[in-house]
Amino acid sequence: MGLFKNGGINMRDGNSRGGFRSFGPREMHKATCSECGNECEVPFKPTEGKPVFCKECYMKKKRF
Ligand SMILES: [Zn+2]
Numbered sequence: 138m139g140l141f142k143n144g145g146i147n148m149r150d151g152n153s154r155g156g157f158r159s160f161g162p163r164e165m166h167k168a169t170c171s172e173c174g175n176e177c178e179v180p181f182k183p184t185e186g187k188p189v190f191c192k193e194c195y196m197k198k199k200r201f
Contacts, residue, residue: 170194 168183169176170191177191190198 172197 163180165178165180166182167176168179168189171188172190172194175191175193177189179189183189
């Protein structure tokens with residue numbers, strides 16, 4: 138007993154209270170897909186020199 142702290146659980150509860158957005162703020166960054174050249178938005182900061190894929194190309198890649 139006493140292994141778990143209530144703090145974490147309470148914080149989670151507070152977050153889900155806001156309704157949608159329970160995942161927290163997710164910043165989207167504009168990028169150009171390295172595969173098809175389409176403009177896309179990624180939930181992470183695109184790194185220079187690293188290929189960025191749009192949702193479609195990303196799904197395609199994941200399939201293989
Ligand atoms: Zn693409």
